[in-house]
Amino acid sequence: MHELGIVFEIIKIVDRFVAENDLSQVEKIVLEVGQLSSAVPKFLESCFxxxxxxxxxxxTKLEIIIIPAMAACNSCHEQFNLVEHRRVCPNCHSDQSTLLTGREFSIKEIVAC
Amino acid sequence: MKPFKVIEVKESIFEDNNKQADLLRMQLKSDKTFLLNLMSSPGSGKTTTLVKTMHSLKDVLNIGVMEADIDSDVDARTISETGVKVIQLHTGGMCHLDADMTKQGLNELEHEGLDLVILENVGNLVCPAEFDTGACKSAAILSVPEGDDKPLKYPLMFSVIDVLLINKIDTLPYFDFNYEAVVERVKKINPKIEIIPISAKTGEGLDRWTNWLQTEVNNWKNQSS
Incomplete structure (x- = not known):
C-alpha cells in the first residue's frame, strides 16, 4: 500500500503544478526514482x-527513470554501484562510502499543454 | 488544440509533505506543544512502553496520545486506561502518516494546553521513515527478539530518529542479540543519536527515557518563548 500513498502524493503535486501553470491536459508524468528510494517502480506503475x-x-501515461545507487569509496574514492557490490568497494574492499545518487524520488517533468 | 510540450517540474515527491511538516512544527512551537513521533515494528512493545511512560509523566505534564492504526482501536483503549487524552487515527489502509493527517489528528485531539503529544505511528520500519509528520523529534523502538540486524535492513529508519529505545532488554540472555553491534551499526549511520536500553516490563532504563523526554519538552517550550 506504500506505493499507492506515494502515487496520491504525486497527483497532488501535479494538480498544483497544472493549476499554477494554467495547463489543460497532461499527457505524461516522468518520475525519477533512485534505486535506494523505498518505492518499487513496478508497484508504482501497477497502482497508478x-x-x-x-x-x-x-x-495520463507514467514513465519512470531509474537512477542508479552510486557511491564514492571513502578510502580510495572509487565510484561504484552500491547495490551491485553489496555496499563494499570493488577496488579496496572498504565498507565506508558516501552516497552520490540513488535516493532521488522526484517528478522530473510532465508533458502537457 | 495547443501542442504538448515537455515542462520541467523537478520537484521531490516528498516536497509538499515536507512543507506541510515545517508549517506544523512552527504552529506547535507557538502553541508550546512538543510532538514526538514514535515508530517501530509491530510487537516491539510500543504500547506497553507508552503506558509506562504515561504513568511516570502524567502528573508533571499534560499529555495527549494519537494512536495511528490501519483499522482498529485496540491500542487507543489500552492507552486511555492511563487517564491521558487519547484519540485513534485510522489511516484507511495507508502504511504511514503524513503531516496533513497528523495536523488533522492534533485538531481533533484539541492539543491546546498540552505539553506533550505522542504520535504512535503505524507499526512498520519502512514507510513512516519516509514521511515527515511535522513532529519536533522522532523516536523508534527496537526490541531484542527482533534481532540485531534491523539497522542494516532498515537504515533509513535509524538515520531519521533522534532517540532509539532498545526494548525487552531483560530478554538479552535468551537471544542472539549483540547489543554492542547494534550500537555500532546505528551510530555509524546516525552519530548524534541517543540510544537507551529499556525494559517496559521490568521498568529498567525507563527513568533515563522519561528524563530525555522531559528535557526535550522543556527545551521546546523555552525555545518558543
Missing part, C-alpha cells in the same frame, strides 16, 4: 491506473 481513475489524469 487505480489512483488516477476518475481524475483528469485517467489517460
Amino acid at each position: 491506473p487505480a489512483a488516477v481513475n476518475d481524475t483528469p489524469y485517467a489517460h
Whole structure:
C-alpha cells in the first residue's frame, strides 16, 4: 500500500503544478526514482491506473527513470554501484562510502499543454 | 488544440509533505506543544512502553496520545486506561502518516494546553521513515527478539530518529542479540543519536527515557518563548 500513498502524493503535486501553470491536459508524468528510494517502480506503475481513475489524469501515461545507487569509496574514492557490490568497494574492499545518487524520488517533468 | 510540450517540474515527491511538516512544527512551537513521533515494528512493545511512560509523566505534564492504526482501536483503549487524552487515527489502509493527517489528528485531539503529544505511528520500519509528520523529534523502538540486524535492513529508519529505545532488554540472555553491534551499526549511520536500553516490563532504563523526554519538552517550550 506504500506505493499507492506515494502515487496520491504525486497527483497532488501535479494538480498544483497544472493549476499554477494554467495547463489543460497532461499527457505524461516522468518520475525519477533512485534505486535506494523505498518505492518499487513496478508497484508504482501497477497502482497508478487505480489512483488516477476518475481524475483528469485517467489517460495520463507514467514513465519512470531509474537512477542508479552510486557511491564514492571513502578510502580510495572509487565510484561504484552500491547495490551491485553489496555496499563494499570493488577496488579496496572498504565498507565506508558516501552516497552520490540513488535516493532521488522526484517528478522530473510532465508533458502537457 | 495547443501542442504538448515537455515542462520541467523537478520537484521531490516528498516536497509538499515536507512543507506541510515545517508549517506544523512552527504552529506547535507557538502553541508550546512538543510532538514526538514514535515508530517501530509491530510487537516491539510500543504500547506497553507508552503506558509506562504515561504513568511516570502524567502528573508533571499534560499529555495527549494519537494512536495511528490501519483499522482498529485496540491500542487507543489500552492507552486511555492511563487517564491521558487519547484519540485513534485510522489511516484507511495507508502504511504511514503524513503531516496533513497528523495536523488533522492534533485538531481533533484539541492539543491546546498540552505539553506533550505522542504520535504512535503505524507499526512498520519502512514507510513512516519516509514521511515527515511535522513532529519536533522522532523516536523508534527496537526490541531484542527482533534481532540485531534491523539497522542494516532498515537504515533509513535509524538515520531519521533522534532517540532509539532498545526494548525487552531483560530478554538479552535468551537471544542472539549483540547489543554492542547494534550500537555500532546505528551510530555509524546516525552519530548524534541517543540510544537507551529499556525494559517496559521490568521498568529498567525507563527513568533515563522519561528524563530525555522531559528535557526535550522543556527545551521546546523555552525555545518558543
